[in-house]
């Protein structure tokens with residue numbers, strides 16, 4: 001297994017690895033058909049085994065405070081994508097990608113990494129195992145059924161009827177939200193301080 005910078009020629013392998021990695025997670029329908037590119041500079045790494053992309057990690061980072069991350073002081077990096085091909089999980093590849101990214105991040109003068117993830121327990125555990133701490137959370141609500149809209153959400157455009165919706169809930173009445181809608185995910189913010 002080698003860890004190296006992402007190259008434009010890796011794009012198909014990158015997209016395939018990400019789709020497969022998300023299939024058994026709460027991000028199963030978050031499918032990209034192209035690799036995401038960033039406004040700011042990014043650490044973009046892949047893990048390769050026998051010419052196949054089996055892991056990926058993208059961290060967009062700040063050159064100016066508070067341009068990418070949602071919190072903290074000084075310069076930080078945001079993990080937008082981390083994914084390991086399901087046949088290669090629990091072999092230390094995610095940890096190795098993160099370790100190389102942290103080495104590069106320190107060299108760039110970043111003092112922390114931020115990541116947001118949904119409520120897949122094992123993924124949250126992975127962040128904790130990598131010394132990230134949970135610092136915040138909110139709820140993501142998918143409304144996919146006409147019945148769920150009734151009395152809760154409506155369009156103000158005549159004859160326009162929402163069929164599905166994706167919404168953020170940042171309030172306190174979590175019991176109401178989780179009982180009113182079938183698909184609700186807690187989305188947690190993890191932060192790791194980097195030692196200089």
Ligand SMILES: CC(C)(COP(=O)(O)OP(=O)(O)OC[C@H]1O[C@@H](n2cnc3c(N)ncnc32)[C@H](O)[C@@H]1OP(=O)(O)O)[C@@H](O)C(=O)NCCC(=O)NCCS
Pocket residue numbers: 021022025027082083084085088089090091092093094095096116117118120122123125126129
């Ligand atoms: C989470 C993820 C990045 C971890 O990468 P990885 O290479 O499998 O993890 P590592 O080998 O570095 O670390 C293994 C540890 O992660 C946790 N872990 C990983 N996969 C797990 C699973 N299927 N079940 C339980 N724990 C798991 C465990 O703590 C494990 O340690 P252990 O094997 O000693 O119990 C990877 O499994 C993945 O791609 N998940 C799906 C994509 C995703 O949800 N990405 C984050 C979206 S923000």
